Amino acid sequence: EAGVTQSPTHLIKTRGQQATLRCSPISGHTSVYWYQQALGLGLQFLLWYDEGEERNRGNFPPRFSGRQFPNYSSELNVNALELEDSALYLCASSFMWGGSYNEQFFGPGTRLTVL
């Protein structure tokens, strides 16, 4: 069974540009989570999508946005890039069963570098 996939692997942008990151969840998973991990730091929760809707959002400015498509894949958009946006962006997928949320499985990540 294929795991969570993310594209691109690496992305280099300059300040002020926009970045688009993509994620495909494990087949059968309806939830997609996005996290930011700056070098040497922990995971910071960005966004949670489930069944096509944004369910929760972390403490990030509005220039971080995303969406989930009918096939449950997801896109993270970062507008007006700043140098401190340079980080590893991780996507995770999960599913709900019996009214409970289950473990999250992570993709390999997209390394975003802002110059």
Next chain:
Amino acid sequence: QKEVEQNSGPLSVPEGAIASLNCTYSDRGSQSFFWYRQYSGKSPELIMFIYSNGDKEDGRFTAQLNKASQYVSQLLIRDSQPSDSATYLCAPLTEGKSTFGDGTTLTVKP
């Protein structure tokens, strides 16, 4: 105070010893609890999850959860191997949102 607290380490143990990693969290609404392992430059991988008070064992790994007072979870790694050297992240799960600790870096010395 952070929602999820972990000792940053680094924690160093000799090969074959028991490594003990602790995690404290304040969200009493947490439905379940996860432990992830992250090797340098890689994404986190789930190693243990526990839903209720008590212990859960899986091979060399044991996760303990105590919701009685301040929520505490402990991860024990028996017979530690050099391949266990990584950063271990804990994450309580509440209504679909995981809040991760900053992780404890473990080094197992041969």
